[in-house]
Amino acid sequence: MNLEFYEAREALLNLVKPQEMSTTLPLENVLGRVCAKPIICTKNLPSYDNAALDGFAFSYKENLDKLKIVATIYAGDVIEPSLGENECYKIMTGAKVPQDADTILAFEDALSYNDSEVVFPKHIKKGNAFRFKGEEQKKGAVLIQKGVKLNPAHIAMLSAQGITHVSVQTTPRIVIASTGDELKEPWEDSSEDEIYNCNAYAIEALLNNYGFKTDYAGVIPDNLEKSKEFIGKLCNYDILITSGGISMGEADFVKAGLDAHNFKMAFHGINLKPGRPTMVGVMGKTLVISLPGNPMAAYLNAFLLVVPALLKSLGTNLSFLPTITASNETVFRCKGGRSELVLGFYENGKFQVTRDNKYGSGMLTPLLESNALFISTTDTTLVNTGEPLDIILLP
Incomplete structure (x- = not known):
């Protein structure tokens, strides 16, 4: 039985142990x-009382009229208190204020001033523009x-x-592996019957964006014995992320390779489009997250599941991706009976659905056209114009 999206995310996070080192x-x-x-x-x-702006430093009292300027204090100067009756300092921003002054009058607020005296306005607030030590x-x-x-x-x-x-x-040691003999790396030549491996590089870039470094192990062989050997070399990592090879009907070399190394599955399947085949479990001390092979599905599920898991592994309180509320701009439909990851573009408080929510999980172009994501509930079939939506901004 497939888990609902939030149940799956909770099950995954429950497996995550914060780094102890x-x-x-x-x-x-x-x-x-x-x-x-x-x-x-x-x-x-600040480490000492100082002026918040350029002006005149003085000891506050009511009904001040005209004060004599006895010294000029620049940032870095240390002046011993020396004010007499009706006297003030000329002082610059950030300069230390002597202990016999408690208020600053800005140059522009003085009625007039010259090199020797300043004429004060009637209303001055005590402590104005005075930054106290340790405030x-x-x-x-x-x-x-x-x-x-x-x-x-x-x-x-x-x-x-x-x-x-x-x-x-310390950050977790993360390794990424792909599946499929038809895959070619971006620097290799590719025939019409072969495809370039985009998932590993997309996931790596996504995790790098959140400050996580990864290793790339290559492509898991489509051969049972070789897949066991390949996966066995990855057991020293904290987290293993794979993409592809886990859908019903596919040659199940990924699962078999994991099982050969004491893999304990937490769940296999989420009631989510795209993302239904997602599998999570532990292999010894290694957390395993197996994502779908379709590029959009792999990327979005890495964003929604892998990133929060990695954030939790650091002991941070940012395990969940924040949402914002937006007004839906154009009516769109969802199938219902499952959650859907609905791409859109967020701007000025509004969410504009991408391509009327009609695109395939193997496509990449809709990701380029989108900057936000809405996760529908299983009972959502129609989203009307003006309906408030909780959306997540994409990186």
């Missing part, structure tokens, strides 16, 4: 990696939690802390 990498190499432990603030941000982050606070995938903003924060090395989760 970590490694320390230099800051320039941690983009896209996942924090292995919390990162603590070691330096207050953004205080020493000892948690900056980045364990399990967070590091993005460019995180790199900026780490740099601001003077952190040069970060402990990150």
